[in-house]
Amino acid sequence: MKKQTLNLNINGEDFELRIFPNELLVNVVRETVGLTGTKYACGTGQCGACTVLVDDEPVLGCMTLAVSAAGSKITTIEGIAEPDGKLDPLQDAFLKTNAIQCGFCTPGMILVGKDLLKKNTNPTENEIRHHIKGNLCRCTGYNGIVRAIKKCRDDMAERNL
Amino acid sequence: MKMNTRIISHEFDYHAPDTIREVLEMLDQHGSDAKIIAGGTDLITQMKMGKRTPSHVVDIRKLKDLRYYVEGAVIKIGAGNNFRSVMEHFANNVPCRGLYEAIYSIGKTQVLNMGTIGGNLSNGSPKADTAPPLLTYNARVKLLSLKSERLIDLKDLHVGYNKTVMEENEIMTEIQFDALPKNTAGAFEKKARVGSDISKITCAVTVTRDNDVCRNCNIALGAAAPVPMRAPVAESIMKGRPFSDQLLEDTALQVGREINPPAYGRTSVEYRREMVAVMFKDGFKRAWEQAGGDK
Numbered sequence: 436m437k438k439q440t441l442n443l444n445i446n447g448e449d450f451e452l453r454i455f456p457n458e459l460l461v462n463v464v465r466e467t468v469g470l471t472g473t474k475y476a477c478g479t480g481q482c483g484a485c486t487v488l489v490d491d492e493p494v495l496g497c498m499t500l501a502v503s504a505a506g507s508k509i510t511t512i513e514g515i516a517e518p519d520g521k522l523d524p525l526q527d528a529f530l531k532t533n534a535i536q537c538g539f540c541t542p543g544m545i546l547v548g549k550d551l552l553k554k555n556t557n558p559t560e561n562e563i564r565h566h567i568k569g570n571l572c573r574c575t576g577y578n579g580i581v582r583a584i585k586k587c588r589d590d591m592a593e594r595n596l
Numbered sequence: 597m598k599m600n601t602r603i604i605s606h607e608f609d610y611h612a613p614d615t616i617r618e619v620l621e622m623l624d625q626h627g628s629d630a631k632i633i634a635g636g637t638d639l640i641t642q643m644k645m646g647k648r649t650p651s652h653v654v655d656i657r658k659l660k661d662l663r664y665y666v667e668g669a670v671i672k673i674g675a676g677n678n679f680r681s682v683m684e685h686f687a688n689n690v691p692c693r694g695l696y697e698a699i700y701s702i703g704k705t706q707v708l709n710m711g712t713i714g715g716n717l718s719n720g721s722p723k724a725d726t727a728p729p730l731l732t733y734n735a736r737v738k739l740l741s742l743k744s745e746r747l748i749d750l751k752d753l754h755v756g757y758n759k760t761v762m763e764e765n766e767i768m769t770e771i772q773f774d775a776l777p778k779n780t781a782g783a784f785e786k787k788a789r790v791g792s793d794i795s796k797i798t799c800a801v802t803v804t805r806d807n808d809v810c811r812n813c814n815i816a817l818g819a820a821a822p823v824p825m826r827a828p829v830a831e832s833i834m835k836g837r838p839f840s841d842q843l844l845e846d847t848a849l850q851v852g853r854e855i856n857p858p859a860y861g862r863t864s865v866e867y868r869r870e871m872v873a874v875m876f877k878d879g880f881k882r883a884w885e886q887a888g889g890d891k
């Protein structure tokens with residue numbers, strides 16, 4: 436098995452990596468690139484902690500061969516704040532509503548939450564809960580997380596008035 | 597089974613050909629050493645568990661030629677379409693409601709983005725959620741190799757637990773079925789351990805209605821036997837008869853009798869038998885109402 440060159444654009448920055456074909460995206464992002472905001476947990480797609488956006492769609496980093504993302508645009512939790520450090524509105528809402536306890540699920544939750552708000556600017560509580568079904572949280576009981584996404588939804592609506 | 601979930605420990609070469617023809621050539625060349633990967637949501641788990649150790653992994657996800665829809669007398673779905681795309685395509689299609697509900701039940705946003713309908717059927721699992729609704733449509737699948745193309749009935753695809761009739765040099769390119777008749781509607785019912793999960797038992801119903809008469813009631817079940825199955829005896833109870841509550845009860849009981857689940861997996865045989873009858877009734881009632889007619 437030979438290493439391959441892999442060109443990835445991660446959070447707007449171009450990377451030329453040398454990796455083996457059997458390496459998983461979550462490990463390449465965390466260990467080769469050093470962006471540890473993306474978490475590894477179950478490794479079987481159940482928990483969603485390894486979620487990253489590939490070409491703007493949430494996918495499971497633990498079930499994606501890194502080589503298969505060649506030429507794609509990857510967004511991790513580190514890439515959603517503004518360059519000057521100003522938080523994304525959903526990150527801000529997570530902080531303001533205390534939607535974080537241990538924080539392990541938070542990166543995945545925020546990426547999936549952003550995906551929902553991009554596709555549906557006015558989701559109901561049921562729609563929110565359905566959209567985050569692939570992301571497990573063992574601390575909050577989800578209520579805080581749902582509240583955060585609702586707050587972000589409402590803040591966005593208010594700003595557009 | 598002991599499972600390493602962090603890495604894939606065996607070595608392989610990765611190929612991402614640009615055309616279906618190149619995929620077929622690779623499969624032909626490498627035989628059982630090669631494995632197709634589409635979304636990878638089944639295959640990566642199998643590789644992590646060491647259940648599959650292909651030395652060549654052939655990626656078909658970027659092939660646009662496998663992502664299409666054709667509407668008309670025959671409805672055609674490219675095998676490379678991901679769950680999300682199929683769900684959106686059938687979102688307002690009343691006759692094909694069962695397929696929509698089946699994919700909706702898979703739930704997890706990331707799996708909907710990654711998993712493909714072709715992968716769901718090719719993987720061969722009796723729990724594949726798209727199989728039951730497609731069985732009620734009498735769907736066919738197109739299998740292509742360098743030397744042949746064949747169209748087989750979906751009911752003949754699965755031949756045993758995680759086993760299909762597909763040859764190792766074949767790729768599934770298309771799922772197709774005849775457009776469903778007027779006054780048809782369907783439903784999909786699923787029981788799983790948690791909100792969105794692999795099925796314990798599922799039931800798809802597709803009903804065609806002629807006012808009060810049930811012209812056709814196609815019933816298919818997942819995780820109910822070693823392969824996804826139809827329930828022909830139960831179907832015959834309802835077919836061609838005016839609807840009555842008693843008929844519905846009789847049919848539901850027969851659905852429970854007709855399943856043949858293995859005595860292992862995510863739940864007991866008894867649970868499946870009892871539940872599937874209730875699930876059938878719920879699904880049937882929803883479909884019956886949607887199928888319209890005068891009443």
Ligand SMILES: Cc1cc2nc3c(=O)[nH]c(=O)nc-3n(C[C@H](O)[C@H](O)[C@H](O)COP(=O)(O)OP(=O)(O)OC[C@H]3O[C@@H](n4cnc5c(N)ncnc54)[C@H](O)[C@@H]3O)c2cc1C
Pocket residue numbers: 479480481498631632633634635636637638639640656675676701702703704707710711712713714715716717718719723724725726766767768769792793794795
């Ligand atoms: C967290 C999680 C939840 C899941 N929940 C569900 C669920 O609720 N319901 C459900 O039904 N499934 C579920 N699955 C299983 C899986 O997502 C589906 O079976 C999916 O459709 C597999 O498609 P894929 O494209 O990812 O297949 P892959 O994993 O890429 O491939 C699966 C198998 O099919 C073969 N293959 C793929 N495409 C083709 C083709 N076109 N021609 C020939 N062979 C092909 C591959 O070689 C491989 O053997 C879940 C999986 C995960 C990880």
